[in-house]
Amino acid sequence: MEAINQSFANGNSILHKTDPRLKLIIIFLFALITAASSNILMLGQALFFSIVLLSAARLEFKKVIKRIILINIFTGSVWLFIPFTYEGREFWTLGPLTASLEGIYYALTISLRTNSIMIAMIALLATSEIKNLLQALNYFKLPKKLILLAFFFYRYIFVLKKELTKLLRAAKARGLQNKSTLKTYSSYGYLIAMLLFNSLERSERVYQAMLARGFNNKIYVNHDSKLHADDLIFFTKVLLVLSWFIVLDIGILS
Amino acid sequence: MHISEGVLSIPVLAVGIAGTAVGTAYGLKKIKEKDIPKTAIVSAALFVVSLLHLSLGAVSVHLTLNGLAGVILGWGIFPVYLLILFLQAVLFQFGGLTVLGVNTLVLALPGLLSFFIFKIIVGEKLKEGKKIIIAGFTGGFIGVLGAAFLSIFALVMTEASFMELAALISLSDLPIALLEGGLTALVILFLLKIKPEIIKK
Numbered sequence: 001m002e003a004i005n006q007s008f009a010n011g012n013s014i015l016h017k018t019d020p021r022l023k024l025i026i027i028f029l030f031a032l033i034t035a036a037s038s039n040i041l042m043l044g045q046a047l048f049f050s051i052v053l054l055s056a057a058r059l060e061f062k063k064v065i066k067r068i069i070l071i072n073i074f075t076g077s078v079w080l081f082i083p084f085t086y087e088g089r090e091f092w093t094l095g096p097l098t099a100s101l102e103g104i105y106y107a108l109t110i111s112l113r114t115n116s117i118m119i120a121m122i123a124l125l126a127t128s129e130i131k132n133l134l135q136a137l138n139y140f141k142l143p144k145k146l147i148l149l150a151f152f153f154y155r156y157i158f159v160l161k162k163e164l165t166k167l168l169r170a171a172k173a174r175g176l177q178n179k180s181t182l183k184t185y186s187s188y189g190y191l192i193a194m195l196l197f198n199s200l201e202r203s204e205r206v207y208q209a210m211l212a213r214g215f216n217n218k219i220y221v222n223h224d225s226k227l228h229a230d231d232l233i234f235f236t237k238v239l240l241v242l243s244w245f246i247v248l249d250i251g252i253l254s
Numbered sequence: 255m256h257i258s259e260g261v262l263s264i265p266v267l268a269v270g271i272a273g274t275a276v277g278t279a280y281g282l283k284k285i286k287e288k289d290i291p292k293t294a295i296v297s298a299a300l301f302v303v304s305l306l307h308l309s310l311g312a313v314s315v316h317l318t319l320n321g322l323a324g325v326i327l328g329w330g331i332f333p334v335y336l337l338i339l340f341l342q343a344v345l346f347q348f349g350g351l352t353v354l355g356v357n358t359l360v361l362a363l364p365g366l367l368s369f370f371i372f373k374i375i376v377g378e379k380l381k382e383g384k385k386i387i388i389a390g391f392t393g394g395f396i397g398v399l400g401a402a403f404l405s406i407f408a409l410v411m412t413e414a415s416f417m418e419l420a421a422l423i424s425l426s427d428l429p430i431a432l433l434e435g436g437l438t439a440l441v442i443l444f445l446l447k448i449k450p451e452i453i454k455k
Contacts, residue, residue, distance in 0.1 A: 004305075004345060031352045036264050071347055074258050081419040106413070113260025118347050121259075125344045133344065145282045145290060146333055152294030153301075153337050160295070160302045178309050185433065188308060189440035192319075195299050196326075196441070197449055203295040207288065217287055 004161060008059050008126035015057035015127045019231040020136035023124045026238050031117045033245050040105070042248040043112035049241055050116045053123035064122065071118045075111050082107045130154055138219065151219055156199070163198060167191050255405060255423055256339070256357050259350030263412040270356030270408070277332035277362060284329045296326060297334040301341065308433070315430055321397025322438045324365030325372045325390070326452055331365045332358065356408050364400025368393035372453075386446065387439045394438025398431035399424075 009016075015023075034046050054064065083091075088102030125133065134150050168176075168191065176187050262270075285293055300323055307314040324331050336358045343349045349357050375389035402424035409416035445452050 006345070028351060031259060031350070035260055035262075035267065035352045067347060071258065074261075077419060077423075078261075081422075082413075082415055085415040085418050086413075087415070103415070106415075110261055114258050115260075117259040117350065117352075121343070121347055121351070126347075130341070130344065143279075143282055145285060145287070146278070146337075148287075148290050149285075149294050149297070149333060150337055152291050153297045154341070156295050156298035157301055157341075160298045161305070164302050164306075178307075180309050180311055185308070185437065186440060188306070189437045190444060192303055192437065193441045193444040193448075195303065196296065196445060196452065199295040199299045200292060200449060200452060203292045206295075207291045210291075217290075 004157060006126070006129055007063060008057075008122065009129045011058060011127060013056055013058045013127070014230070014234060015053065015123055017230070018234050019227055020128045020132045021139055022227070022231050022235045023128065024133065024136055024140075026235065026242075027121060027124045029239075029242055030120050033242055033249070034113050034116050037113070037245075037249045038109050039249050039251075040109060040112065042245055043109060043116065045248070046116040046245060047112050047119070049245075050120040050123065054119050057123045057127050059122070059127075067122060068115070068119065071114065072111075075114050078110055079107050082110075139225075144217075147219060148217060159202075160195065160199060164191070164195050167194055255402075255427070256342070256349035257353050257360070257405060257408060259353055261412065262353060262356060262408055266408050266411050267352050267356060270353065270359055272355070274332065274336060274355040274358040274362075277329075277359070277366075278336055281329040281332035281334075285333070293327065293330055293334065296323075297337055300334070301338050304338070304342075310429055310433060315433075317434060317437070318361065318398060318401065318430075319394070319434060319438065320361045320365040320401060321368035321393035321395070321434065322441055323361075324367070324369035324397065325393055325438070325442060327365075328369050329366065331369070332362045335361045335365070360401050360404040360408065361397075363404060364397045367400060368397050371396065386443055390439030390442040391435040393435075393442075395431045395435035397438070398427055398434050402427040402431075 030046075030050075034043065037043055037046075083099035083103035084097045086100050086103030086106055088100030090098050091101040091104060092099040128136075131154065134147075134154055137150065138147055171187055171191060177184060300319060303319060304316055307316055309315075320331070320335070323334065327334055336354065339349050339354055339357050339361070340351075343351055343354065372389045372393050375392070376385050406417075406420040406424055409420045442453065
């Protein structure tokens with residue numbers, strides 16, 4: 001099982017300190033602008049910008065590289081297929097397969113887009129604790145029920161992960177092995193069912209307990225609701241860069 | 255398989271966002287306020303289970319179980335997967351933000367279909383027996399295959415030359431579909447023994 005640690009969220013860089021609400025706005029805008037573009041010149045600069053943001057966050061290099069490699073598994077398979085299936089001018093032949101120039105160009109745009117956005121996501125979103133991001137979401141006028149769901153959901157992920165680890169350990173102590181056998185699969189099936197059962201029992205107890213303590217379906221946020229000058233300066237700088245990207249993409253200059 | 259950022263075209267992304275918004279709005283309406291902790295904990299359980307890896311022959315796979323999610327949650331599957339996918343994107347950079355809409359539909363729609371199929375096959379009385387096994391297996395199976403089909407659709411709608419790559423990815427989903435079908439049937443059978451109220455009416 002993977003760990004749900006937020007190892008990137010500890011830090012002192014400007015990316016860590018900026019208000020999560022602004023970071024959310026930035027990443028959404030950046031993702032939208034980048035995803036909408038096919039302009040390699042602009043996308044290259046976008047990638048450069050996201051790498052600059054990432055280095056400003058001063059995260060552990062090895063962990064970041066690992067993350068980036070994982071993200072690029074899909075991109076790698078795109079390169080293996082798209083150049084050969086995309087119609088266009090012949091560029092390179094390998095036996096019966098022919099790569100087209102347009103195909104390579106398309107694969108390149110995908111790689112640039114995926115990597116720019118994902119790297120920016122690491123720089124902007126992974127540098128805040130999830131609870132702060134959820135509290136920030138509270139300000140964006142999302143449906144109340146959704147926010148409530150989100151908070152309970154986040155709270156119980158860690159509790160249930162511990163629960164599942166316990167169940168797994170008990171099963172392994174009784175000889176559960178991770179093989180492709182019917183026995184393994186049925187054991188996992190029972191594990192999942194037990195987890196769901198325990199979760200439901202727990203949710204009933206929790207809800208009763210909260211009602212007994214006066215829960216009225218409102219979430220109180222202890223987040224500092226003022227925006228500081230540093231946040232706004234950072235935000236403005238990023239907005240300027242994003243505007244430059246839009247200009248490049250629309251092609252006003254060409 | 256979640257689709258990463260920067261792959262799909264804007265029209266496809268827009269349809270994803272619109273569909274998810276509609277589904278989520280309706281799903282939230284269907285969830286009563288007193289059921290929020292229950293739904294949230296089921297979501298957390300689904301999220302945590304997706305972190306498990308089981309071995310399937312030579313490879314290690316992760317379970318989606320969107321068929322099971324559909325049977326338990328009904329229309330609530332939309333906001334649930336929206337949250338699960340959002341968290342996976344933020345925590346692991348698995349999936350993405352602009353593709354959140356598409357990825358949610360890819361999982362939620364087949365899950366919803368599994369919900370309806372389950373209700374049709376089983377009817378009102380949740381009695382153990384062959385019907386439950388068939389309905390459960392079909393639910394799990396359709397969940398995975400439906401998701402694969404919708405992913406292919408989204409990719410090919412963006413760019414026709416994705417067909418080969420998308421078909422290959424989906425072919426590898428077939429054994430997973432069989433596995434999840436079996437698991438879904440098993441889990442539902444077991445849950446009916448110990449807590450029948452969990453299955454959505």
